[in-house]
Amino acid sequence: MRIIRPISLFNTLSRKIEPIIPVTPGEVKIYSCGPTVYNFAHIGNLRTFLFQDLLKRTLLAAGYQVRHCMNVTDVEDKIIRDSQGELPEDATNEARHEAMKALTDKYTVFFLEDLDAMRILPPSVMPKATDHIGPMKDLIQSLMDKGLAYEREGSVYYRIAGFPAYGCLAHLDREGMQSGASVDMDEYEKDQAQDFVLWKAAKPFEPTWDSPWGPGRPGWHIECSAMGMEILGDRVDIHTGGVDLVFPHHENEIAQSEGALGHPWVSTWVHGEFLMVEGEKMSKSLGNFFTLRDLVEKGFDPVTFRYAIQSNHYRKLINFSFEGLKAADHSLKRIRAFRRRMEEVVPGTWEETGESAPRLEKARTDFWAAMGDDLNTPEALAAIFTLISDLNALDDRVALTRKERDAVLEFLDETDSIFSAWPHEAASLDAEIEALIAARKEARDTKNWAESDRLRDQLKSMGIILEDRKDGSVGWRKA
């Protein structure tokens, strides 16, 4: 029988940590707000996707099946702004759609490359908004039929007043919203300033779709409700996104979906915190952002970035720094070195001391208690590091047996299925390097230190670092 470990998460709706109890036992349905593909994602954006991957991998490792839907927003104000500039004023609607698609296809590819580089598992389904305009129009129509939406001059708006629960996610009341700083007063045709747009009437020089309300395009919020319900159904277990989406995006999704369904749609809303730079929110307008490519240019592995992010709790603000990345790199090396030590072939056989098993069991228990408690990664990692210290010291005193090492490796694999940062590394080298290592060993055996050091330096310049061991054997690793 498959073991399913309990996982609890902080639910923005209740502001409490609650156990995840999927509607379909054993299978968790997750909807994640994905990227708007008009530019490279910056590492602040990527933190959110890393958090979603952490959640998904934790559920998988805990024994659940996961059906994960992440949308790609490929029609939106900034996309239109950046894609239509080259077109003549009299361009056809078809040409405008093509220009928009060219831009979004390009950045979708870059986005997928980023996910891959950070070892983020691909979503089960990745719907593009422009492929689901039909269901969006249907949902809007259904809301109009229920009196929750109204048409004005070719646009359709959601009637907040008709949905009493509005504000439940962001914990805002109507009065709080009214004193908000930036209600768009240009939208004079709306019944209430807070009513939000479901369908935007066509404006000049924009790509449009036909609709019962005339040509136009969907509002931003409707795509997630429509695609989420179409792909995952009427009951979704977990919906994720960055904290900034709590209001208005997710609040509006609730109004749309639950307004149409007449019952709760999402059980648990989970939000990841921001990445800061020098104490300020990372954003394109401030110019204080980095892309994953920037980090790679500075010599950092995307997986190091992954680890740096995941070694902090997902609901805590992180102040990004290259010093922090370097520290992450060093602590990652410690885990990887331990893994190599456990993988080493140990000659001979001897009795087990029986001391490693209880430590390993404690580490596993502590690890899962931490992960199950709202993905407490700092504490989960502490369990791993404690095990590493304990077993290194134990192995120094009395060498662990093959069986003990294998049990430890199983735990490292289990935890790596979540963190994806300390995998087994295949020990294969090309013949030239093998020959250099052999030549250097021979020089060393004959105490030809000058030649030995020269070969060692040569290998180093080729990215291979040698490790001389106590028993006279020579190990290596990539720089």
Add this chain to the structure above:
RNA sequence: GGCGCCGUAGCCAAGUGGUAAGGCCGCGGACUGCAAAUCCGCUAUCCAUCGGUUCGAUUCCGAUCGGCGCCUCCA
């Protein structure tokens, strides 16, 4: 104005009503032909400040100071 979050060693960071996990850096040591790498050991009488509750508070309550977020662009 409304709704929230945060302040723990040089840096990052977890945590609990009963007396401070873990990582990085640093220092000392082991190993080594020398290195590198690795390993071992050490490193907060104290958890922003001031009060209160309590047998006991870093942990609960209140106030103060400081930092931050959201209140219809936003991961």
